[in-house]
Amino acid sequence: MKRTGIRYWLMKTEPSVCSIDDILASVQQTTQWDGVRNYQARNYIRDSMREGDQVIIYHSNALPSHIAGIGVVVGESSIDPTQFDPNHSAFDDKSTREDPRWYQIGVQATEKFTNMVSIGELRQLPSLSELELFRASRLSVQPLSKRHFDLLVSIGRGERKTR
DNA sequence: GCCAACGTTGGC
DNA sequence: GCCAACGTTGGC
Numbered sequence: 209m210k211r212t213g214i215r216y217w218l219m220k221t222e223p224s225v226c227s228i229d230d231i232l233a234s235v236q237q238t239t240q241w242d243g244v245r246n247y248q249a250r251n252y253i254r255d256s257m258r259e260g261d262q263v264i265i266y267h268s269n270a271l272p273s274h275i276a277g278i279g280v281v282v283g284e285s286s287i288d289p290t291q292f293d294p295n296h297s298a299f300d301d302k303s304t305r306e307d308p309r310w311y312q313i314g315v316q317a318t319e320k321f322t323n324m325v326s327i328g329e330l331r332q333l334p335s336l337s338e339l340e341l342f343r344a345s346r347l348s349v350q351p352l353s354k355r356h357f358d359l360l361v362s363i364g365r366g367e368r369k370t371r
Numbered sequence: 372g373c374c375a376a377c378g379t380t381g382g383c
Numbered sequence: 384g385c386c387a388a389c390g391t392t393g394g395c
Contacts, residue, residue, distance in 0.1 A: 268392085268394090272394080348392090
């Protein structure tokens, strides 16, 4: 189904695996967001994300975890090849090439935040109290409202006080 | 390293 | 289809 207008997302990555610096150092500052092994996150990647959608890149499993920067979706979702690689940590022996389970999508990093504000500080902000990140904390791809996206951008740029 | 939250698996 | 056991995520 066609839609107009861009959407906003928060995507988690472990900086020890793939940080925003790693993405910025990649060709075209773009990485294929692979290794997602959660069906809800998979559905967002496969069915809802479109080129031009804006992304908050979030560093999870960090000390502390924090917002890291901004990205933009490039291209379309495609079959995640890591599911077929027995040497890959995200290998899925129940997935077949005839009926693949997992999908990836391109994300180009466009900005690294000057203020990598931690989840603990974000939790203090009443304007962000509804953020899904605090509730469905395990979901690695989450939709964001434009209001929340804009707030996170201004916080990351240091344009907004966080305490 | 601990452990709460929660998604997945599998026996019935 | 229920639900207990198990595994993973991820904050702390």
